[in-house]
Amino acid sequence: MTQITLKSVHKTYDGGIQVIRNVDLDIGAGEFCVFLGPSGCGKSTLLRMVAGLESISAGDLHIGGVRMNEVPPAHREVAMVFQNYALYPHMSLYENMAFGLRQAKVAKPEIDKRVQEAARILQITHLLDRLPKALSGGQRQRVAIGRAIVRQPNVFLFDEPLSNLDAALRVHMRTEIARLHRDFKRASTIYVTHDQIEAMALADKIVLLRAGKGMLDHGSVAQVGSPMDLYHRPRDLFVAGFIGSPRMNFLSATVASAERGQITLQVDGSAGADRLLVAADFALPAAGSRVTLGVRPEHLAPGAGDGSAAITRRVRQVEHFGEHSYVYLDGAEGDEDFIAKVTGHSTARPGDNETFSIPSSACHLFDSAGFALSRMHA
Amino acid sequence: MNTHVTMAALPSAIRRQQYARNLAPVLFLAPAVALLVTFLVYPLGQSFHLSLLEWNGLGENSVFVGLSNWAVLVQDTVFWHALGNNLLLAVVSVLVQLPVAMALALLLDKAGRGSRTLKILYFLPLLFSSVALGVIFKNVYDPNFGPINAVLQTLGAPALAQDWLGDRSYALGAVAAVICWQNIPFYMILFLAGLASFPPELREAATLDGASNSTIFWKIKLPHLQGTVRTAAMLAVIGSLRYFDLIYVMTGGGPEGASELMATYMYRTVFSSFQLGYGSTIASAMFLVVTLIAAFGMRLTKRFETEV
């Protein structure tokens, strides 16, 4: 059973541009790990470093306990599914899947057995004689996956495999990939995507990567954890804002007073009006310090509640989706719109004032540096 | 199950890959580089070396004369006249061939049906070797038996009939006409390809903006083609500096040097006058001229480059 370990891994391109900084990561055997992040965060680069298609500037990569930094890709026991499928256009599907095995001088009967088996699992047996150009996107995707399966690797690598498919197909293939992972229990999977919904649906473990200044200051990895970890306990503003769609609402505020179990905040902008009480057990911030209050749209409750943590804003726009509605409220100057998710059909209208209350159990507090204040109890 | 080498064999696998990585470029490039050095680089150097000698090519009696060949060259009126002819041809190439080719390309672009047949027939001149064309037009221009003078006679203008290739004032022009006849289809096809790549949406947007057809042509289509026109101009100029076959067969550079080009002069000097040293000087000078003009041309086109 394999384990993938990355220790203090850095990647710098010639020219001095650093794309990966200080990645420490452990991926257990059989785990489905998703590399997630905005464009430019280096998630594909990191994947390709595991594959051996990119060199590692500093740090160590171990697969199955063996140091793999210099090992050629074909000898790492990994298989990769590319974003654009990378099928050999001049070879039939059968040939495409058999190619790697032929290069490794595997015996012919064995090759045939594996290719037929993979074709059966992916339901493409009837297409084996065709050329890639005769296939649809979804079929090509399956062949690309089949090519990975026949190698019986210890690690499956997926590089944004679904981004070229239309929405319906994407959902379908997502479940297929999940099923495959369950069937090939002993192999680990690293899956790269920018779509956090895909990440939430598929991952055992998410590695959220960041780019730009944040990467240079704090390293590439923003947070590692299960999807629910990242959803419920984001470590900083970046993670909180990245996970969840629509994104979490943020309110800048000053701490009016802070005691155990009771923190009162003075929200920016509205003169005097918005005072919010957060009745939860946080690590106490100093009075007068600046914090950011975060609350997800789906957690806002319509109405004023008990009045201690209510905000009233003017409605900018309402979107109806049948099962739920999004209500867009004016933010304070400088802040973005405040979004509330309401089940069913909202009766709010643009121009009206609407009130929502913020349940303390759904609050997130972030200090002035952007890091989350920890809750004392789970 | 392990399809590849076992973990223990990894070090040799790593080494093998590094070997291949380092060796591959060398092996792949060796034949090409060897040939280019043998038949391009070395002769280039040889040519400059020979230009410093006085030698008739037979035996070992070459004399080192330093730069005196070059001094002679600078004063050599025949050479400068030949160079002038080359430049004249270059100018004619650009000023005659390109506009006619463009006009033809536009014609074909608009002609619709039958344009394919026309295109196929227009291309024929390019299939003939320069030698064949030389012979053909030597006969076409023949003062007694050639069709051109025959047509002029029948049209009742016998005074216009000339000894086209034998008359000093007409020789170069007659040769230039043949060059145009041969090369115009080439540039026509080039421009056709450029026109074909013109996105129809641009035309539609312009029409909606109220532009007339001629406005569309001059202000939108032509700028779109500027890259192609630039390429064509470069090719025409550089190509015209290298003409040899056609002129050699038609006039041999005559009469009395009227249609002499650098290449024909070089050939005569070496193979008729047996002056390998001086001939190589001419060849080397030709190389310098072409390189200078090409470099200058590149600079010039970079200056005028606008992103379309």
Add this chain to the structure above:
Amino acid sequence: MTTLTLTQPRLPTRGVIWTLALAWLAVTLLPLVFVVFTSLKSQQDTFDSPVWALPSHFDWSHYAGILQSGFLTYLRNSLFVVGASVTLILVISAMAAYALARLKFRFNKPLFGLIVAAMIVPLHITLVPIYLMTKGIGLYDTPFALIGPYVAMSLPVSIFILAEFMRQIPRELEEAAQLDGCGPFAIFRKVFLPLSGPGVATVAIYNGIHLWNEFIFAYVLTSSPGTRTLPLSLWDFQGEYSSNIPAMLAVVTLTSLPLIVAYAFGQERIVKGMMAGSLKG
């Protein structure tokens, strides 16, 4: 609401377009028609009848005479020299193009720049040194004398064209092949070569035609009719038929025929091939 007025097209009408087109067609075809007709006249005919008159009878004797006096040898030599040269060009330039387009090594960019620059060099400058070299090695007046220079002078353009083609091949295919266990040689053989078909065809046609019509090097490096290539047949026959106009024009027709026949079979291919290197994709 104002109505939209359609501007009248101010371009020439179809009639004018077609008149101009046919005019150029006449300019293009008349010399060729002249050649074919005159070649079928007897020598007496050319003296007696006016230039534009059709032959009084079709005189095939010129053609027969030419075919019997060694014309086919020229044809055979051309086929050998051009065939061998093009084959070598394809192999060598494909390998070099692959290395320059895809392999990472230190002098990649400068080397490619030099090769592109070599396309501009007027080849006549190498004429005399190559002549001396060929004589020195003892290959003078053999078909092999031509192959070396022919291949070498075609390499810059061929490498340029093929490198462009190979650059279009997606990098992902290379990476997939790497993961499948291919080193650079295997990637070249099993991925790049098969996918470069169109590029290879283009290079073959481009060089094939240019070398088929090549004159000056063949003129200088060979001397006896037994070794000379097709374009030289014209030169050689000039001595024999100096004042026999129809005969000379028959030679012209015969030497140009192979290429025209090839053109008849594949115009699009040949046009594209000949334009290669000038047309940016």
